[in-house]
Amino acid sequence: MHDFVQHIINGISLGSIYxxxxxxxxxxxGILKMINxxxxxxYMIGAFAAYYVARWLGIEAQPGIASxxxxxxxxxxxxxxxxxxxxxxxxxxxxxxxxxxxLITAIGVSLFLQYSGQVVxxxxxxxxxxVMTDYVLLTFGPVELRSFDLTVLGVSLVAMLCLEFLIKKTxxxxxxxxxxxxxxxxxxxxxxxxxIIAFTFVVGSxxxxxxxxxxxxxxPKIDPLMGMMIGLKAFVAAVLGxxxxxxxxxxxxxxxxxxxxxxxxxxxxxxxxxxxxxILIVILIFKPAGLLGKYSVEKV
Amino acid sequence: xxxxxxILCVLFFLGACTKNTNEIVIGEYDSLTGSDATFGLSSxxxxxxxxxxxxxxxxxxxxxISLITLDDQGKNEEAxxxxxxxxxxxxxxxxxxxxxxxxxxxxxxxxxxxxxxFVSPSSTNPDVTKAGDYIxxxxxxxxxxxxxxxxxxxxxxxxxxxxxxxxxKNDYSVGLSNxxxxxxxxxxxxxxxxxxxxxxxxxxxxQLTEIRSKSPDGIYIPGYxxxxxxxxxxxxxxxxxAPLMGGDGWDSDKLSEIGKQAIDGNYYSNHYTTESADPxxxxxxxxxxxxxxxxxxALAALGYDAARILxxxxxxxxxxSGKAIRDExxxxxxxxxxxxxxxxxxxxxAVKSAxxxxxxxxxxxxxxxINP
Amino acid sequence: xxxLKRxxxxxxALAALGLIVNFGFNAYIQLIVLFILVNxxxxxxxxxxxxxxxxFSLGHAGFMAIGAYFTAFTSSKIHFLPDSxxxxxxxxxxxxxxxxxxxxxxIVGLPSLRLKGDYLAIVTLGFGExxxxxxxxxxxxxxxxxxxxxPSFGPFMVSFLFASxxxxxxxxxxxxxxxxSHGRGFLSVREDEIAAxxxxxxxxxxxxxxFVLSSFFAGVAGGLFAHFTAFISPSSFTFLQSxxxxxxxxxxxxxxxxxxxxxxxxxxxxxxxxxxxxxxxGIDLRMVIYSxxxxxxxxxxxxxxxxxxxxxxxxxxxxxxxx
Numbered sequence: 002m003h004d005f006v007q008h009i010i011n012g013i014s015l016g017s018i019y020x021x022x023x024x025x026x027x028x029x030x031g032i033l034k035m036i037n038x039x040x041x042x043x044y045m046i047g048a049f050a051a052y053y054v055a056r057w058l059g060i061e062a063q064p065g066i067a068s069x070x071x072x073x074x075x076x077x078x079x080x081x082x083x084x085x086x087x088x089x090x091x092x093x094x095x096x097x098x099x100x101x102x103x104l105i106t107a108i109g110v111s112l113f114l115q116y117s118g119q120v121v122x123x124x125x126x127x128x129x130x131x132v133m134t135d136y137v138l139l140t141f142g143p144v145e146l147r148s149f150d151l152t153v154l155g156v157s158l159v160a161m162l163c164l165e166f167l168i169k170k171t172x173x174x175x176x177x178x179x180x181x182x183x184x185x186x187x188x189x190x191x192x193x194x195x196x197i198i199a200f201t202f203v204v205g206s207x208x209x210x211x212x213x214x215x216x217x218x219x220x221p222k223i224d225p226l227m228g229m230m231i232g233l234k235a236f237v238a239a240v241l242g243x244x245x246x247x248x249x250x251x252x253x254x255x256x257x258x259x260x261x262x263x264x265x266x267x268x269x270x271x272x273x274x275x276x277x278x279x280i281l282i283v284i285l286i287f288k289p290a291g292l293l294g295k296y297s298v299e300k301v
Numbered sequence: 302x303x304x305x306x307x308i309l310c311v312l313f314f315l316g317a318c319t320k321n322t323n324e325i326v327i328g329e330y331d332s333l334t335g336s337d338a339t340f341g342l343s344s345x346x347x348x349x350x351x352x353x354x355x356x357x358x359x360x361x362x363x364x365x366i367s368l369i370t371l372d373d374q375g376k377n378e379e380a381x382x383x384x385x386x387x388x389x390x391x392x393x394x395x396x397x398x399x400x401x402x403x404x405x406x407x408x409x410x411x412x413x414x415x416x417x418x419f420v421s422p423s424s425t426n427p428d429v430t431k432a433g434d435y436i437x438x439x440x441x442x443x444x445x446x447x448x449x450x451x452x453x454x455x456x457x458x459x460x461x462x463x464x465x466x467x468x469x470k471n472d473y474s475v476g477l478s479n480x481x482x483x484x485x486x487x488x489x490x491x492x493x494x495x496x497x498x499x500x501x502x503x504x505x506x507x508q509l510t511e512i513r514s515k516s517p518d519g520i521y522i523p524g525y526x527x528x529x530x531x532x533x534x535x536x537x538x539x540x541x542x543a544p545l546m547g548g549d550g551w552d553s554d555k556l557s558e559i560g561k562q563a564i565d566g567n568y569y570s571n572h573y574t575t576e577s578a579d580p581x582x583x584x585x586x587x588x589x590x591x592x593x594x595x596x597x598x599a600l601a602a603l604g605y606d607a608a609r610i611l612x613x614x615x616x617x618x619x620x621x622s623g624k625a626i627r628d629e630x631x632x633x634x635x636x637x638x639x640x641x642x643x644x645x646x647x648x649x650x651a652v653k654s655a656x657x658x659x660x661x662x663x664x665x666x667x668x669x670x671i672n673p
Numbered sequence: 674x675x676x677l678k679r680x681x682x683x684x685x686a687l688a689a690l691g692l693i694v695n696f697g698f699n700a701y702i703q704l705i706v707l708f709i710l711v712n713x714x715x716x717x718x719x720x721x722x723x724x725x726x727x728x729f730s731l732g733h734a735g736f737m738a739i740g741a742y743f744t745a746f747t748s749s750k751i752h753f754l755p756d757s758x759x760x761x762x763x764x765x766x767x768x769x770x771x772x773x774x775x776x777x778x779x780i781v782g783l784p785s786l787r788l789k790g791d792y793l794a795i796v797t798l799g800f801g802e803x804x805x806x807x808x809x810x811x812x813x814x815x816x817x818x819x820x821x822x823x824p825s826f827g828p829f830m831v832s833f834l835f836a837s838x839x840x841x842x843x844x845x846x847x848x849x850x851x852x853x854s855h856g857r858g859f860l861s862v863r864e865d866e867i868a869a870x871x872x873x874x875x876x877x878x879x880x881x882x883x884f885v886l887s888s889f890f891a892g893v894a895g896g897l898f899a900h901f902t903a904f905i906s907p908s909s910f911t912f913l914q915s916x917x918x919x920x921x922x923x924x925x926x927x928x929x930x931x932x933x934x935x936x937x938x939x940x941x942x943x944x945x946x947x948x949x950x951x952x953x954x955g956i957d958l959r960m961v962i963y964s965x966x967x968x969x970x971x972x973x974x975x976x977x978x979x980x981x982x983x984x985x986x987x988x989x990x991x992x993x994x995x996x
Contacts, residue, residue: 004514011506098975105923109967116960124338128558220503222559230501240795265507270496275806278799333957372957389699406821407904472818
């Protein structure tokens with residue numbers, strides 16, 4: 002029984018890591034209807050930015066909440082700026098191009114970041130500085146609840162609520178929704194679509210920055226290809242929850258994390274990824290737009 | 302694109318310029334980019350250092366060695382095309398292979414078909430050298446390393462129940478696990494769990510929780526240090542106190558940087574020990590640190606040995622034909638390598654002893670030597 | 674037999690090209706040429722789904738893997754013809770590889786093709802990954818250690834002609850289908866699914882047909898790949914391989930057969946052409962340049978190299994007019 006509880010805790014903690022990254026995917030998709038394949042590599046750059054700044058400032062010697070916040074801020078700024086650059090120079094020229102082109106460009110950007118990362122940072126893994134000390138919050142027999150698990154879950158839920166608020170309740174958010182439903186009409190009504198889209202990218206990318214520092218704190222190993230696997234999983238999670246839907250991304254990510262955990266625990270660890278994708282396929286076949294996504298019937 | 306094409310063509314033929322005849326051209330392919338790059342780069346550093354030293358000492362047969370290294374991006378088909386390019390385009394007289402056995406299996410048959418001697422520094426899969434009589438390796442093979450750890454776990458540590466956690470994407474890890482599983486059971490031990498992860502994963506708590514429920518006396522994790530550090534941390538967080546054991550994939554300074562205190566006290570099998578008083582080893586470590594400012598890992602040491610064994614064979618060979626070099630390579634006996642005394646047997650595999658190392662912070666404590 | 678005239682002429686042209694490569698270039702270039710042929714098959718087959726039918730598939734590597742493993746296993750285990758007819762045997766096995774991949778394509782396609790756009794992409798991606806994970810766990814196929822000892826065709830010329838035959842079969846099959854009234858159905862699905870349905874076209878059937886045929890040729894490509902490299906392992910069929918196939922289709926211009934071929938040549942040759950650069954810079958910048966080229970290409974020529982036209986259309990448009 003306590004193993005089961007432990008698996009639940011592990012699964013939720015893994016799921017909340019996916020959630021942080023999935024939010025960025027879903028945010029950009031919701032507004033632009035494009036899969037930003039480079040998102041997971043922006044996340045990687047964020048981790049390296051935090052790593053170098055931490056070493057430069059000598060933060061590794063003084064773990065604490067202040068260092069953590071400081072690094073998150075640095076990483077958000079780096080990622081936000083990078084997201085801005087990518088949007089401005091790679092995606093904006095393609096605004097009117099077919100969707101597949103934008104996708105290929107995104108893949109191009111992703112490969113570019115991965116391989117130039119290997120040239121600039123080196124291919125060997127780096128050890129992320131210890132920004133906080135992990136401690137045990139609660140113990141039930143062999144089951145432990147750790148502060149990092151709770152932090153990551155908390156941050157991803159807060160990020161979700163902030164995004165919901167941003168999109169539903171603010172003026173920028175209304176403009177974003179307008180661009181999402183019809184960019185042309187929105188621009189006729191005085192919305193500066195380029196600005197709004199750039200803003201969306203900056204917000205989505207800075208979320209990747211938050212994720213990168215939290216992941217670095219929890220799993221202190223970073224390398225230029227670190228975004229590949231986690232990015233794919235997070236992206237699948239976003240689709241599972243209904244891509245474009247903020248709450249869906251978090252829900253999908255938690256389901257993804259839990260199902261991976263349970264597959265390893267009770268079925269087979271070698272087939273973990275196959276089962277994870279299998280669950281996705283089954284869900285999509287019965288709910289073609291994901292769990293919380295709206296299936297829009299095309300009108301003529 | 303149209304304007305780019307002529308430039309590319311020029312570049313292409315630049316590579317075809319005639320090479321200096323006073324040079325001996327040796328080819329190397331390895332994963333310099335891609336997900337295995339950290340291992341490929343290590344091996345490459347060892348190879349380069351060996352040839353630089355030989356060139357500084359006057360080269361072979363009075364000629365300098367020119368090393369051409371091509372990248373395979375961690376892809377089998379790229380290894381095949383890189384090898385073909387080295388042989389037919391760069392006209393190398395011998396090839397030093399890459400780290401991963403998969404790439405060696407794609408590249409070795411090509412070297413064999415062109416009768417170009419091929420020395421693999423660290424492909425441990427038994428099948429690699431079965432490609433033909435021009436294919437050699439300087440490392441021990443999976444069955445031996447798996448046996449070493451099984452013996453050590455059963456006889457020295459006296460463990461009864463062991464769990465295995467393997468990297469299912471990695472042929473090296475799967476090979477070692479299979480051997481360990483068989484040998485450990487043959488010695489009266491019991492394998493209580495056999496789980497897997499994939500290289501690139503960062504969370505292993507699911508597997509470890511499952512292992513914990515079986516309460517083993519030890520866990521065998523024959524993966525690479527890139528993941529093992531994290532695994533050790535998470536295992537200790539879950540309260541698993543059993544010793545962890547692994548193979549030469551653990552050998553790196555990064556292991557204890559990532560794993561911190563969690564990795565201390567655990568054991569792995571390796572080719573050599575840094576505590577060795579053997580001047581070959583101390584000299585190598587000193588020179589490597591001076592050149593690259595880092596401690597060499599096992600792959601760097603094997604790359605270094607592979608390059609030196611090849612150079613020696615070329616020096617001894619009457620001429621620079623593939624056949625002559627091959628024959629001399631096959632005669633390699635008791636070569637004083639960094640990774641032990643190397644003798645190539647009739648299967649062109651290295652026969653040498655393995656050592657068991659215990660991790661102690663930055664130090665690697667020598668525990669015992671196990672002979673073949 | 675008039676309908677065989679063009680394929681036959683094309684075969685002669687390819688054979689002439691093969692002879693030039695055979696005698697004019699070294700084994701390295703020859704190997705690259707063989708990889709180009711494999712990628713041509715891949716891009717043409719994916720073009721049927723992505724380019725003509727407008728469905729977005731990201732799982733092509735999976736079908737390729739099925740074909741490759743099928744060929745590897747059968748050709749190294751089974752012999753039912755005398756040695757002199759071994760090539761015929763290989764042909765049969767590669768056809769079988771195509772059928773195996775087509776069957777998988779049918780199983781994948783039937784439930785998933787009612788999904789649209791990105792969702793379809795993800796489901797096909799998922800299937801590709803499932804196939805790869807399954808291969809990793811099949812011990813009789815070598816698991817992560819891969820499958821070695823696959824018989825080769827022998828000399829370059831034999832391999833080249835063998836692959837050429839398949840290229841032509843693929844090219845003319847797809848060409849004839851797309852230019853038939855039946856094939857217009859594929860295009861109608863791409864242009865406007867609702868209108869197509871209103872015109873009485875069974876869109877799901879169309880999509881599944883395109884998908885199955887496309888998987889068939891992907892399987893064939895995998896089979897050839899297995900023979901050419903003599904060693905395969907699951908790491909050759911990752912998600913990146915599927916992405917590569919999509920890149921070739923988009924770069925060539927969606928729905929242009931000749932474009933797909935030209936793009937396959939470029940994409941396969943570019944990383945190899947960039948190899949000498951490493952001698953100059955000392956570090957491997959190939960993929961950095963490759964990815965930059967990709968981004969620039971998409972921005973500067975979003976419709977792809979041929980933009981839906983065929984080589985022959987361009988010929989008519991530019992050369993004839995000026996004459």
